[in-house]
Amino acid sequence: MASKLFIDGEWTGSSGTSAIDTIDPSTGQVIETVPTASRGDVDAAIAAARAALSNPAWADLLPVQRAGLLFKLASLVDEHHEELAQLETRDQGQPIGISRMVSVTGAAEHIRYYAGWVTKMQGSTNPVSFPDTLNYTRREPVGVNALITPWNFPLMILTWKLAPALATGNTVVIKPSEVTPLTSLRLVELCAEAGFPAGVVNIVTGDGSVGEMLTRHPDVDHVSYTGSTAVGKLITMASAETNLKRLTLELGGKAPSIIARDADIDAAVGGNIMGATLNSGQVCAAYTRFYVERSREQEFVEKVVGGLAQVPIGPGADESNVLGPLVSAKHLSHVERLVATGAADGAELVAGGKRIDRDGYFFEPTVFTGVKDSAAIMHEEIFGPVLAVTAYDDTDELHDLINRANDTPYGLAATVWTRDIATSQRLANGIKAGAVFVNMPPIPDMAAPWGGYKASGWGREMGPWALDAYTELKSVWLHYGS
Structure with a gap:
């Protein structure tokens, strides 16, 4: 070549x-x-x-x-x-x-x-x-x-x-x-x-x-x-x-993922694991900020952590691996730096959080809960397999949830997980993003606009x-x- x-x-x-x-x-x-x-x-x-x-x-x-x-x-x-x-x-x-x-x-x-x-x-x-x-x-x-x-x-x-x-x-x-x-x-x-x-x-x-x-x-x-x-x-x-x-x-992007109370939680877990870890999270539209209805938060987090624990990690050339390395030593350091701010900003680390001790630039899939909207990991683009989870109350006004989802300088993609078409449309209409995916991972298609x-x-x-x-x-x- x-x-x-x-x-x-x-x-x-x-x-x-x-x-x-x-x-x-x-x-x-x-x-x-x-x-x-x-x-x-x-x-x-x-x-x-x-x-x-x-x-x-x-x-x-x-x-x-x-x-x-x-x-x-x-x-x-x-x-x-x-x-x-x-x-x-x-x-x-x-x-x-x-x-x-x-x-x-x-x-x-x-x-x-x-x-x-x-x-x-x-x-x-x-x-x-x-x-x-x-x-x-x-x-x-x-x-x-x-x-x-x-x-x-x-x-x-x-x-x-x-x-x-x-x-x-x-x-x-x-x-x-x-x-x-x-x-x-x-x-x-x-x-x-x-x-x-x-x-x-x-x-x-x-x-x-x-x-x-x-x-x-x-x-x-x-x-x-x-x-x-x-x-x-x-x-x-x-x-x-x-x-x-x-x-x-x-x-850049900092895609929110909203999981409603009526969501198919298993579908939401599988789709969000894929949406957050595809290409080790090195995707502009990766799902990174998770707003989970409070009554479903514990179930969602437990299943996400359990699912991530089953993801095979290693060199991409090995057919059995699903999560590969980060692209460079420089980028690995960037992810480490931002993950370190999670606990400093008051979030609870419930999975991962550090580089994997092996050759190459591997980082553990990482989950934080109780993340404040003001935390760095909710605002800065990490570009790694890092999930920041926070809760919302189903009794809140829908526009309050939309405002939280829009509380970012970015607006590339977002996702909504719900069985209710009215909820999906109200959220899709209110979120300021170029692409809103309902009940699916963030994979573009050549026939649809992207930006x-x-x-x-x-x-x-x-x-x-x-x-x-x-x-x-x-x-x-x-x-x-x-």
Whole structure:
């Protein structure tokens, strides 16, 4: 597999001198060393993407031909399914079952979904109030897109961005997380194999400084970023200071889970364990704050603790393990720090709470009860297998519960567990989040919009809504009178 940069159809070493080790989080051992792109490398990648926009080999493709390239890429992902899954698990740590069923299968499905959209994007004719005048609209590519991806689902989240960008005729420069770059590099190899012309897909690796170069570059037209809210704010400022480039930002989350008195408690326990521990809790939409009706709290906590005790923990490559490591030593320290604040803020630790003494970056599934709404673990994004449980009284006004659930700067996802459709709808309507899941874990689908309210970001990915992020809408006026 390539460990170079891919610029204008060629694999090349960086003109800089620094490099970054990518680590297997289940062992702490180095897998690969990837280069850190220099300013010159970033400039070259953006220039290649800019030139490719007007290259007839890309710009003049018929819709059915562009769709064909995406269908070919999806088929190549299918052909290399197991290879990609093993690589994702080794580089990121997620259990191999998640890599197969969620990451790689999801990547192929997203590419195929947007391949289908290529021949279905339409403009409109509009009834303007001018005589002898035709007005119609057309969608055109935004231009050069910087796709900056996170380390938790590196392959799948890249395809959330790459597929609609290519479907709409754009060109891209990809910057994967320096922590987990390997499946992104492999996907770019498959793009070349599928036949995308030189310059259409480029990739530069490195740390946050490389991402900053992209977000500040005056020749980038759109940045699609998934990651922390703090970095999202920096990207917003960089856009304002340069060319007001378009932004799509999917940022942090602190999803509430409300368990009503009438909930199927066993279903709620199973769904919340999955929603809280999927990918070791390293999910923006992970269920992290649990509001349980007081009469069901003890039963819920006892069953959650018992269920977590049965979850097999270990290296993701072992088929029997359900919970893998955290992604890095740095992130493990972050989780430890926040867990330590739980008891300091008056919560009771009833399960877990510490790193596991073995090679790699493993952390015990952790449960706190009696957590105050003001506690750090109820407000800060932990991004680990940590559950903070508090109670509410069924006699409280529903809007009081909604206010508690909304007491966060984030608004990416939430969940409600109830048998009563009226309760589910009132809560779903009142919670300020981009996605509310009723009686199910937080797994997005390619056909539904995905994005957040408040500090969880701007814009929507997936479904037809993603097409808006990657196209400009042009209005054409034609006067045909004398």
